[in-house]
Amino acid sequence: MRILIVDDEPINRLLIRNMLEKEGYNDCHEAQDGAQALFMAQQIEPDLVLLDVVMPGLSGLDVAPKLKAQSNNNYLPIIFITSLEDRESLVRCLEVGGDDFVAKPFDRLVLAAKIRVHGRIRSLTQCIEDQNLALLQHQQVMAQEHDIVEHIFKNAVRHTPEMAARFDYKLTPVAQFNGDVFLTERSPAGGVYYLIGDFTGHGLASAIGVLPVARAFHIMAIKGLGVAEIARTLNTTLLQLLPGSMFFAAIIGEIDINGCHHHIWHGGMPQLMLKRTSDGSVETYCPAHMALGILEPEEFESDCYTLNCQPGDEVLLYTDGLIEICNSKGQMLNEEGIRQWFQKPGITADQLYRQAHEYMGADNPLDDITVVVYTCASFEALPKIQHKPALPLEISMKLTGAQLQDTGIVTRFVDTVCVDSAMAGIRSDMFTVLSELFNNALEHGLLQLDSQLKATEDGFLAYYNLRQSRLSGLDNAHIAIDYCYLPQSAKAIISVTDSGHGFDQADLAQRSDSDGYGRGLCLVKGICGDIQFSLGGRKATAVLSLPWAH
Amino acid sequence: MGLSTATHRADSHLIIALDEKFDFATVHDFKEAYTDIPSEVKVIEVDLSNTEYMDSSALGMLLNMQKNLSGREIEFRISHCRPQVARILKISRFDKKFIIS
Numbered sequence: 303m304r305i306l307i308v309d310d311e312p313i314n315r316l317l318i319r320n321m322l323e324k325e326g327y328n329d330c331h332e333a334q335d336g337a338q339a340l341f342m343a344q345q346i347e348p349d350l351v352l353l354d355v356v357m358p359g360l361s362g363l364d365v366a367p368k369l370k371a372q373s374n375n376n377y378l379p380i381i382f383i384t385s386l387e388d389r390e391s392l393v394r395c396l397e398v399g400g401d402d403f404v405a406k407p408f409d410r411l412v413l414a415a416k417i418r419v420h421g422r423i424r425s426l427t428q429c430i431e432d433q434n435l436a437l438l439q440h441q442q443v444m445a446q447e448h449d450i451v452e453h454i455f456k457n458a459v460r461h462t463p464e465m466a467a468r469f470d471y472k473l474t475p476v477a478q479f480n481g482d483v484f485l486t487e488r489s490p491a492g493g494v495y496y497l498i499g500d501f502t503g504h505g506l507a508s509a510i511g512v513l514p515v516a517r518a519f520h521i522m523a524i525k526g527l528g529v530a531e532i533a534r535t536l537n538t539t540l541l542q543l544l545p546g547s548m549f550f551a552a553i554i555g556e557i558d559i560n561g562c563h564h565h566i567w568h569g570g571m572p573q574l575m576l577k578r579t580s581d582g583s584v585e586t587y588c589p590a591h592m593a594l595g596i597l598e599p600e601e602f603e604s605d606c607y608t609l610n611c612q613p614g615d616e617v618l619l620y621t622d623g624l625i626e627i628c629n630s631k632g633q634m635l636n637e638e639g640i641r642q643w644f645q646k647p648g649i650t651a652d653q654l655y656r657q658a659h660e661y662m663g664a665d666n667p668l669d670d671i672t673v674v675v676y677t678c679a680s681f682e683a684l685p686k687i688q689h690k691p692a693l694p695l696e697i698s699m700k701l702t703g704a705q706l707q708d709t710g711i712v713t714r715f716v717d718t719v720c721v722d723s724a725m726a727g728i729r730s731d732m733f734t735v736l737s738e739l740f741n742n743a744l745e746h747g748l749l750q751l752d753s754q755l756k757a758t759e760d761g762f763l764a765y766y767n768l769r770q771s772r773l774s775g776l777d778n779a780h781i782a783i784d785y786c787y788l789p790q791s792a793k794a795i796i797s798v799t800d801s802g803h804g805f806d807q808a809d810l811a812q813r814s815d816s817d818g819y820g821r822g823l824c825l826v827k828g829i830c831g832d833i834q835f836s837l838g839g840r841k842a843t844a845v846l847s848l849p850w851a852h
Numbered sequence: 853m854g855l856s857t858a859t860h861r862a863d864s865h866l867i868i869a870l871d872e873k874f875d876f877a878t879v880h881d882f883k884e885a886y887t888d889i890p891s892e893v894k895v896i897e898v899d900l901s902n903t904e905y906m907d908s909s910a911l912g913m914l915l916n917m918q919k920n921l922s923g924r925e926i927e928f929r930i931s932h933c934r935p936q937v938a939r940i941l942k943i944s945r946f947d948k949k950f951i952i953s
Contacts, residue, residue, distance in 0.1 A: 491935055528934055530902045531872070558935040565901070565934060605869070606901040606932050608953055709877050713905065730904055730936030737875060737907035759883075759916040766879050766909075821944055822908035828943030 303421050304329045306348035308339040308365070309383060310357045318352060318383070318408065325414040336360025343369055343378075350420055351380045352404075355395065366399040377427035379420035383408075448478060448506075455479065455509065458516040461486050464684050465494065471674040472651040474667070481508030482621045482672040485516055487523035490727030492559035492849065493681055495523040495532075496674075499552035499594075500571065500621040504670045511550060514539055519554075526726035529554045530604035533567040533594065537602050540595030551593040553619055561680045564609035564617065569593050572625050573637045575644055579614035584641050611678040618644050619676070623669035624654075630663045651675045690850050691722050695787040702780040706744060707773050712737045719785055719794075727849040728794065731829050738822040739798040739833075739842050740781065745769055747800030747840060748779045792851035797843035804839030855881050863892045869899040876909035886917050894926060898950075901932035911944050918949060927951065 305327055309315045315332045322330050331346055333339040336359055343351070351369060355362040366380050382395040382403035395403050401420060404413050461469070465486040473480060481501040489495055497519050501508035518539055522532045533554050540550050551570030557563065568574060570593030573586040591603050609617065620640065627635050635658065643649065643657055651673040658671065697718060701711065708714075712733060720729045745751045749772040755761045779801050786795040826833050830844040855870045855878060868885045870878065886896060898914065900906075918928055929951045933941065941952055 493935065528902060528904055531904075556934070563935065565932060604902060605899065608932055610953065713873065716905075730906075730934075730940075733905040734907050734940060737905070741876070741907070741909070756912060759920050762912060762916050763879065763883065766876055769876075821911055825908050825911075825940060825943055829940075 303327055303349045303417070304331070304346060305417070306331050306333060306339065306342060306346065306351045308333045308336070308351060308357075308362070309354040310334055311354075314354070314383070314406075318413075321408060321410045321413060322417075324410070325417075327417070336362070336365040339365055340368055340372065343372055348378070349424055350417060351378065353380055353382050353400070355382055355384045355391070362400075363394060363398045366395075370399040376431060377424050379424055381416060381420065451506070452478065455512065458513050459483060459485060462488075464488075468494070468679075468681075469496065469674055469676050470651045471672070472655045473670070473672045474655060475504065475509075475670045476623075476667055477505040479504075479506045479509035480512070480670050480672075481505065482623065482670040483512045483515065484619075484672055484674055485519050487520050488681075488684070489523060489556060490526040490723070490729075490849065492684075492727070493557045493561070495519070495529070495554070495556050496619075496676070497532075497552060497554045498571070498619045498621065498672060498674055499550050500623070500670070500672070501550050502548045508548070511540065511544060511548070514543060515550065524723045524726065525720075526729060528606075529556050529565055529567045530606050533569065534599070534602055534604050537594045537597065538599050541598070544595045549593040549595040551589075551622070557676075557681070559681050562611040562613060562615070562678045564611065565606055566609065567591070567604065567606045572620060572622050573641075575618040575641060576609055576611065577616040577618070577644060579612060579616070582645065582647065584645055586637065586641065613678050613680070615678045617676045617678070618654075619672075619674040620654075621670065621672040623667055623671035624658055624673060626669060627658050627662050627667055627671075628665070629661050630665075635661055649675075690789065690792070690848075691724050691787065692789055694789055695785075697785040699783045700780055701783070703776070706748075706776060706779070706781060712740055715783055715785070725794075725848075728846055731846060732794070732796070735826050735829055735844050735846060736783070736796055736798070738826045739796065739844060740783065742822065742842065743781050743798045743800035743802075743840075744773075747802040747804050748776060748781065749773060750803060792848040794846040794848060795843060796846065797841055799837065799841040802840070804835075804837065804841075855885060863890055865895045865897065866893050867897045867899055869901070870903045872902055873905040874900065874903045874910040875905065875907045879909065879913060882913045883916070886921065891924075895929065896921070896926055897929040897931050899931050900934070900937050903937055904934065906937055906940055908944075911940075911946065914946070914950070929953065 305322060307315050307318050307330060319330050319332065331342060331348065333342050335357055353362045353366060362382060369378060369380060379401045380399060382400045383406065384392065384395065384403050385406040392403060402416055404416060469486060471484050473482060473484060475482065481504040483497070483499050485497040487495045499515065501511045515536060518536060519532065522535060549570070553566060553568050553571045553574060555564050555566045566574070568587065568589045569591035571589055573588055576585045576587070587607065590605055590607065625635055625637055625640060643654055654673050655671065699715060715736060716729060716733050719732060720726055749769060751765060751769060751772070755765045782799045784797045788795065823833060826844050830846055834843040835841065836843070855868060866889055928949070930941065930946065931953050933952060938952065941947065946952065
């Protein structure tokens with residue numbers, strides 16, 4: 303311990319120094335007046351100062367506050383050496399910044415004890431000081447990290463202006479990060495996908511799961527996958543990622559282009575509510591499943607339900623943070639409470655949230671709260687999906703022998719074409735059209751099966767059995783599939799050519815509605831408007847108009 | 853690949869849920885799903901919530917099911933169609949014979 307002794311009397315300094323050295327304090331320094339004390343304190347940075355009160359020039363009372371100020375935040379103990387007897391002066395010593403005093407003549411034991419106590423306080427203070435500094439640095443690093451994470455979250459969860467205008471939503475996390483999430487994305491079919499979800503808990507730990515969910519949701523939505531498949535994929539992903547105690551309740555919906563038909567997977571979320579504009583009644587829909595991230599893929603259930611709404615009908619989505627709020631009597635709001643609020647005509651997400659706050663009174667919510675109100679209205683007016691492949695593209699495939707037996711040919715061809723996400727909107731139509739043309743070419747052109755066999759149920763099965771047996775014996779035959787994308791006219795031309803006998807167009811006459819066969823080409827006509835036959839019926843060509851053609 | 857069946861509400865409601873693709877590859881499984889069903893069944897619901905691809909053989913199978921069971925008092929429903937699949941059913945005027953939702 304480094305001690306600075308300040309006294310104008312050399313004899314006193316010597317006396318004190320001797321005493322201290324006997325007690326083992328060998329790092330002692332001496333100053334003969336106030337000015338020298340201040341100068342030396344800066345040079346040697348003492349751990350403790352013994353300070354005489356009465357000195358020529360600066361007195362001890364003047365020096366003490368200056369020494370304290372010089373030492374910044376560190377606790378520098380100052381012990382006054384005093385022969386003063388009056389209590390007022392002693393009090394004054396402590397008031398100007400002194401921490402203690404020893405009276406002359408000195409008692410060695412008392413002096414040493416006091417030095418030890420103040421040394422202890424100083425090292426404790428130093429320790430706290432160091433810890434504070436470490437905490438501060440830690441805090442700064444945290445703040446920086448949070449800023450980055452916040453930035454990432456904002457980018458992961460964002461709504462286009464069109465979507466923000468169509469969904470009335472309010473998200474209120476209890477911490478900086480939200481364990482609730484609300485996502486929207488246009489569907490390639492012209493409608494919209496939405497997802498509202500709630501991870502177990504709140505804060506950063508539960509918000510972290512939002513990132514993979516948002517990413518997967520947007521990718522799958524752009525591809526135009528069904529909500530059941532989206533739910534299944536998210537379940538598998540979260541099952542791998544989340545710790546066992548954590549899961550993700552969610553409602554995933556797809557709205558058609560008319561804005562009124564919802565197809566919904568609902569797992570672990572509170573009741574969805576639908577307010578009919580016709581009579582103001584409110585219907586409630588309960589979750590059909592457990593939350594995502596719990597069930598193994600083989601246990602997972604993907605059943606969905608549908609809402610058939612009228613323009614103006616309102617759909618209310620919310621997380622359990624809203625139903626679990628309590629009033630001053632400790633009564634939970636529950637779904638019934640929300641239903642009553644929602645009955646009010648034209649109530650907005652913000653109003654529902656405010657009403658929740660009024661209900662709670664002075665209390666703060668314990669969980670993140672998200673409220674979304676969607677009013678059914680057509681999406682026709684929204685700009686169609688922007689991305690249109692600009693380059694023409696042709697894909698051809700010539701299938702022979704065993705390749706023709708592959709039952710997955712059509713889907714694989716469709717997958718190849720739809721690798722470009724812009725084509726996702728015609729995926730289903732493309733499958734139907736190609737499937738009809740291909741099966742016609744195969745079953746009639748090559749295998750010469752007679753459709754009339756399909757007139758009875760047994761015949762139907764016999765037909766497909768026959769198909770299988772003739773197919774395995776097929777030799778020297780091929781089918782060519784040609785796909786051609788024309789960017790300028792926004793059309794996709796699909797033609798299928800067989801090496802066999804072609805197809806008798808006379809057979810295309812309209813059938814009765816109950817016939818179990820012969821509707822395939824009508825279906826193609828319904829989708830494409832027309833079919834062209836050439837090469838004596840061996841080649842059939844249909845033209846699909848792409849969604850952005852209109 | 854394929855389909856699953858489930859019976860609900862005291863065996864009176866049979867649900868046949870198809871997967872992503874509903875085409876001729878399903879023909880045997882589909883027929884099996886409604887063959888030898890108990891006499892209590894009053895509703896058969898074909899759930900197409902997962903179905904993205906469908907062709908005319910699927911339409912044929914649906915009609916065959918209806919014909920096969922025409923002697924019984926059964927209501928036929930096609931449920932949870934995605935928009936594209938609903939369009940195919942509409943083009944084929946299936947709304948005349950099935951309750952489609």
